[in-house]
Amino acid sequence: MTAPVGLVATLTDEQEMLVDASVRFMEAELPVAAIRAAADGSPRDDAGYRAAAAELGWFGFLGAEAAGGGSVSGNGVVDAAVIAAELGARLQPGPYAGHSVVVDALTRTGGPAHEPVLADLVSGAAWATWAFGDDTACVLGASRDSVRLDGHVALAAEVGSCSHVLLGASGPEGFTQVLVPLDAPGVTVRPLESLDVSRRWGAVDLDGVTLPADAIVGVPGAATAAQLLRQVLLAAVLAAADAVGAMHADFETALQYAKDRIAFGRPIGSFQALKHVIADVSLSVEMAKGIVAEAARALGEDAADAAELAHAAKSFVGEHSVDVMHQCFQVFGGIGFTWEHDQHLYLRRMSADAAMFGAPGWHREQLVATAEAVR
Amino acid sequence: MSAMSPISPISPISPTTGMSVDEFRAAARAWMEANLPRRAEGDTETRKPWDIKDVPPAEFAAQRALQKRMYESGFAGITWPAEYGGQGLSAEHQRAFDEVAIEFRQPDLGTLGGTTFHVCAPTMLAHGSPEFLSVHVPRILAGEELVAQFFSDPDAGSDLAGVRTQAVRDGERWILNGSKIWSSGAYNADIGMCLARTNWDVPKHRGLTWFAVPVRARGVTMERIRQINGNEEFCQEFFDDVELTDADVIGTVNDGWTVTQTMLLFERGGGGMRPATRTVGMKPDVVALMDEVGGWDDLAARDAAARVHVDDLVRAALGTRIVAAMRTDPMRAASYASYGKLASGMFDPLRANHMMRIAGNAAIAWGAADASGPDSAGAAAALALLNSRFMAIAGGTVQMQRNTIGEKVLGLPREPSFDSGKPFRDVVRDAAHWSGKVS
Numbered sequence: 182m183t184a185p186v187g188l189v190a191t192l193t194d195e196q197e198m199l200v201d202a203s204v205r206f207m208e209a210e211l212p213v214a215a216i217r218a219a220a221d222g223s224p225r226d227d228a229g230y231r232a233a234a235a236e237l238g239w240f241g242f243l244g245a246e247a248a249g250g251g252s253v254s255g256n257g258v259v260d261a262a263v264i265a266a267e268l269g270a271r272l273q274p275g276p277y278a279g280h281s282v283v284v285d286a287l288t289r290t291g292g293p294a295h296e297p298v299l300a301d302l303v304s305g306a307a308w309a310t311w312a313f314g315d316d317t318a319c320v321l322g323a324s325r326d327s328v329r330l331d332g333h334v335a336l337a338a339e340v341g342s343c344s345h346v347l348l349g350a351s352g353p354e355g356f357t358q359v360l361v362p363l364d365a366p367g368v369t370v371r372p373l374e375s376l377d378v379s380r381r382w383g384a385v386d387l388d389g390v391t392l393p394a395d396a397i398v399g400v401p402g403a404a405t406a407a408q409l410l411r412q413v414l415l416a417a418v419l420a421a422a423d424a425v426g427a428m429h430a431d432f433e434t435a436l437q438y439a440k441d442r443i444a445f446g447r448p449i450g451s452f453q454a455l456k457h458v459i460a461d462v463s464l465s466v467e468m469a470k471g472i473v474a475e476a477a478r479a480l481g482e483d484a485a486d487a488a489e490l491a492h493a494a495k496s497f498v499g500e501h502s503v504d505v506m507h508q509c510f511q512v513f514g515g516i517g518f519t520w521e522h523d524q525h526l527y528l529r530r531m532s533a534d535a536a537m538f539g540a541p542g543w544h545r546e547q548l549v550a551t552a553e554a555v556r
Numbered sequence: 557m558s559a560m561s562p563i564s565p566i567s568p569i570s571p572t573t574g575m576s577v578d579e580f581r582a583a584a585r586a587w588m589e590a591n592l593p594r595r596a597e598g599d600t601e602t603r604k605p606w607d608i609k610d611v612p613p614a615e616f617a618a619q620r621a622l623q624k625r626m627y628e629s630g631f632a633g634i635t636w637p638a639e640y641g642g643q644g645l646s647a648e649h650q651r652a653f654d655e656v657a658i659e660f661r662q663p664d665l666g667t668l669g670g671t672t673f674h675v676c677a678p679t680m681l682a683h684g685s686p687e688f689l690s691v692h693v694p695r696i697l698a699g700e701e702l703v704a705q706f707f708s709d710p711d712a713g714s715d716l717a718g719v720r721t722q723a724v725r726d727g728e729r730w731i732l733n734g735s736k737i738w739s740s741g742a743y744n745a746d747i748g749m750c751l752a753r754t755n756w757d758v759p760k761h762r763g764l765t766w767f768a769v770p771v772r773a774r775g776v777t778m779e780r781i782r783q784i785n786g787n788e789e790f791c792q793e794f795f796d797d798v799e800l801t802d803a804d805v806i807g808t809v810n811d812g813w814t815v816t817q818t819m820l821l822f823e824r825g826g827g828g829m830r831p832a833t834r835t836v837g838m839k840p841d842v843v844a845l846m847d848e849v850g851g852w853d854d855l856a857a858r859d860a861a862a863r864v865h866v867d868d869l870v871r872a873a874l875g876t877r878i879v880a881a882m883r884t885d886p887m888r889a890a891s892y893a894s895y896g897k898l899a900s901g902m903f904d905p906l907r908a909n910h911m912m913r914i915a916g917n918a919a920i921a922w923g924a925a926d927a928s929g930p931d932s933a934g935a936a937a938a939l940a941l942l943n944s945r946f947m948a949i950a951g952g953t954v955q956m957q958r959n960t961i962g963e964k965v966l967g968l969p970r971e972p973s974f975d976s977g978k979p980f981r982d983v984v985r986d987a988a989h990w991s992g993k994v995s
Contacts (some may be wrong), residue, residue: 190880436966451969453959460958463966464898471873485834490852493869496862552838552865553852 182208186268186429188422189474196263197254203237203264207271213523216272226272227308227342237306239264239277243285243415248296249303250284250439258415258481262422262473269426269534272379274524276339277418278538279310282412286311286358290399290408295360298345300342305346309360311412312385314539321352321359328352328359328392330367334385338537341370341383347398348387349409355402356409365390377533379526413547414488416538419474424502424534425469427467431465431527433457435509455512462508465501472497489551492544495533499535499544506531564733570643573629580645582653582689584644587629591622592660612664616744617695623699632697639817642904666732668702668741674701676749679819683766688833691767691803692747705794706740706750706769707819710735714956716751717813717973718762719983723767723800730754730805732769732798739948742791743780746873755810756981763980764812768804817890823951824893838865841940842911845933851914860910867903874899891964892936894957900947908944911937931948 185200192200211231226513234240242257242264244250261281262267264319268277280302287299301307313335320327330350340346344360363370376383399405439450439459449455471472476490506528517524535541572580611619626632627641634650636642643649665672677696680689680859688770695701711716721734732752742748750771755763775798780788842861851857878896882889912919918934919941929935948954962968975983 190877191884213971287993436968441969447972448969450962451971453955453971456962456968456971457955457958459966459968460898460961461902463961464895464902467873467877467895468870468899471875471877474869475869475873475876489836489865490873496866497870501780542859545859545866548838548865549852549858550841552861553846555837556843556847 182265182354186244186266186270186426186470187257188425188470189477192263193254193536196260197258199238199253200263200267201392203234203239204235204267204271206233207267207273211273213526214274216274216379216526219274223343231275231305231308233305234275240280240284240305241303242279244288244299244303248288248299255438256481258480259474259477262418262477265419266421266426266473268427268431269423269530272427272523274339274342274380274451276308276310276337276343276380278341278423279312279338280414281309281419282311282416283345283360284310285415286347286398287360288410289411290358290404291360291394292398294393294395295398298360301344308339308342308435309338309345309347310337310343311346311347312340313349313416315407321350321357324394328357328394328396330359330361330390330392331354334386334387336373336375336382336384338377338382339382339456339531341372341381342384345540346385349405352401355403357401358398358405359396359406360393360398361390361392361396365392366524367391372463375533377529379530380533382533391503409477410488413539414476414480414491417491417544420481420534420538421469421473421494421498422477424498424531425459425466425473426529427530427534428466428469428498428502428505431509431524432462435462439512449512458508459512462505465505469498469501489548490546495539496541496548498543499541502531503535569639571628571637572643572645575649577646577648577652580649581656584631584653587626588656589633591625592662593631594660595658597675611744613666615939616665619663619665620699620702622913624663626663627697627699633693636693636697637687637689639686639882640681640689641697658766660702663699666741668704668743668744669889669968671740672696672703672745673817673982675822676705678822679749679815680806681819683815685805687803688768688806689887695746701746702744703768704745704748704749704771704791705823706736706739706742708736708738709791710737714953716816716952717764718980718983719751719753720748721752721765721795722756723754723765725754728766728801730769730800730802732775732795732800735792736791737781737790739791739793739819740789742771742793748770748793749806749896751812751816753980754812754821758810758978759976759978759981761813761976762978763810764811764816765809766815767800768806769795769798769800773798785939820952821890821893824890824897839868840956841933841936842914844963845911845914845918845937848933849915849918853947857914860913864907864910867907871899871903890967891960894960894965897947897951898954898957901957902948903947904945904947908937912941 182204185204210233237284238253240357241250242260244253254260265277268436284299284302291299302309320331330348332350334346337346343363348361350357351452352357360366367388369386371384371386373384374380399408436459439455440448442449450459472490473492476494478488480489510524510528513524514520572583575583623632624911629892630643631653633642634645635647638644677693680692690974692701695705709719709721711720721736723730723732734752736748736750739748750767750769752765752767753763754765771778775796777794780790781790781792782788783790828904838861842864845859846852846857851861875896878892915934915937918932919937922930922932922935963970
């Protein structure tokens with residue numbers, strides 16, 4: 182078993198057991214060779230993987246115990262972030278951040294009609310994701326008994342492997358969220374080619390999709406807008422945690438290479454020209470772990486600084502992960518340009534993590550808008 | 557007291573001896589209520605080492621007197637050994653004191669206070685002989701003997717083991733010659749903790765010895781250095797045949813590098829690094845600058861302000877992480893401290909650059925008396941730029957931190973060394989006609 186990422190400096194005993202079992206599971210079930218095979222088109226056994234992962238507790242940290250969920254440390258966001266980091270480090274498939282957001286949203290604001298879906302999401306019977314971004318545009322028409330959706334989701338990770346997508350749409354009562362079954366008439370999921378090959382990406386078209394009114398999640402308007410902020414923060418923390426895992430793994434691989442590769446009669450990591458680059462990279466990795474751990478802790482505690490820490494985490498990690506990748510690539514030299522080397526898998530994963538659920542610049546604008554408003 | 561008792565400069569029984577943590581906390585509060593001004597609401601100011609302004613001599617004397625009262629009342633050197641005048645109390649007593657202390661303005665001896673109590677004295681306690689400690693530590697605690705760092709030579713900074721200031725044995729005496737530089741606040745100091753070469757015929761790390769040099773000894777000349785930020789906080793000292801004795805030696809002769817490693821740990825904050833207390837929201841200096849220049853309406857300024865805010869938050873989070881790592885792995889605490897130092901060295905200049913971009917012309921020139929005067933946010937951004945490379949250079953450059961991290965934390969091999977295996981005398985000679993050949 183390779184060492185865990187160490188996102189959180191000190192874990193509880195229960196968290197350590199969770200991480201240990203989860204890492205063993207990932208490495209046995211989907212080692213990098215299997216990830217590569219899937220990228221080349223081999224079928225994946227999502228159902229078996231999901232069910233086993235659910236046994237470990239992955240999908241329930243943000244769910245109520247009554248629905249089969251529960252955190253292991255008392256802070257479900259930290260638990261989920263710790264798992265997200267291990268997933269990123271091992272290039273695991275699945276829509277973990279989006280799925281966790283949907284579990285959290287349904288737990289907090291879902292109605293009786295959503296309970297069976299929530300149970301499936303926690304038990305690993307299905308995956309769901311949340312569509313969020315500039316390219317997601319949906320219009321909702323509502324009558325007493327039904328809602329009608331038109332629009333599209335430009336891209337979402339693993340949406341083709343999901344049973345449901347949570348969508349935001351402008352409606353007659355303001356901003357509204359709807360849980361859309363992806364097998365509903367009028368829904369088309371289109372697979373996309375993507376930079377990230379460890380997860381499958383897709384787009385969704387909604388053409389006159391009509392659903393019962395109880396597909397709406399929560400109360401439209403101000404309450405849903407507030408819930409939206411919670412979702413943004415949670416998705417930001419978990420996507421950043423995934424990227425931190427990828428940073429960690431990329432860095433550890435580069436560090437080992439710097440010790441093993443001989444040039445000019447000595448290990449290349451002895452040259453200060455590379456040693457200093459590697460030290461800077463390790464600082465970036467430490468800072469990224471530090472801010473994501475703090476952001477997860479604060480969000481799980483509903484602390485006053487939860488929002489600014491989550492925005493900072495997504496912004497910092499989004500930019501520094503890609504910087505780290507470039508520096509590691511340079512340490513690898515030409516071997517990093519080969520498909521056989523894992524470097525490009527991390528490059529792809531981190532770049533996608535940086536863009537999803539709000540790019541760094543978008544999160545910075547949220548920070549500065551808050552500062553402007555409260556000054 | 558029997559006639560045989562040695563004469564001690566201090567009262568043998570401290571007023572706080574034997575107190576429980578709760579008793580000590582209550583006594584500390586009572587003492588601070590009676591003797592120290594309370595901090596104003598929101599006054600969480602922690603000064604940076606380059607922010608030090610000259611304290612007028614009369615006020616400095618008053619602060620020394622306050623330190624002495626604090627000591628006599630049993631609140632100085634809380635965890636230091638009682639036989640050297642400390643209180644001999646536990647770390648919990650110290651924490652109880654610290655919790656109360658944040659509400660009050662503590663005795664302020666400038667940078668020299670930090671140097672004395674957090675770098676030099678702890679190093680002395682780790683390595684000084686009982687005789688040395690029983691002479692100096694009580695005076696230090698009483699504010700009567702403040703200690704400056706006589707560390708860097710003009711010719712050796714990051715390469716601290718390459719100092720050429722030397723002490724030569726002469727019968728019972730040591731004769732000190734050379735020069736020290738970057739000694740912060742030394743003009744207020746009573747002694748300097750001085751690293752000198754005592755053997756030139758062994759490799760550089762094995763011929764060093766630490767001395768306590770009285771600042772007013774014959775042969776010591778001190779000059780203050782005019783800095784780019786307008787202060788004259790740093791000093792340079794010149795030693796011309798300064799006479800010292802074995803009683804002035806700190807630690808073992810020629811084993812000064814061991815002492816140095818302890819000192820560097822304390823200097824980098826490894827001894828008592830605590831996570832900074834943080835308030836929610838963008839830092840006031842950024843908000844003030846954005847207000848002053850109308851930056852809220854400028855997309856580039858907005859992004860720069862947000863980047864500063866992000867980096868400030870991340871650096872605080874890094875501090876929390878480092879402190880936790882030090883606690884779980886104390887053997888490598890000094891190496892982890894290098895992360896904090898490297899982060900400051902890299903992000904202070906970045907922050908200054910962002911602030912300059914926001915400020916534009918407001919950081920280039922400002923009026924004397926109007927709203928855009930020397931107290932303006934633009935002028936503050938300009939000053940911050942001048943100060944921004946402090947942590948990238950002082951106490952070991954970022955390049956030194958990168959070597960420490962690369963070698964001690966990440967396990968990368970060292971560069972071949974040209975100076976660690978041969979007598980330092982030969983190192984200096986060979987460097988003068990450097991051929992680049994590995995011999």
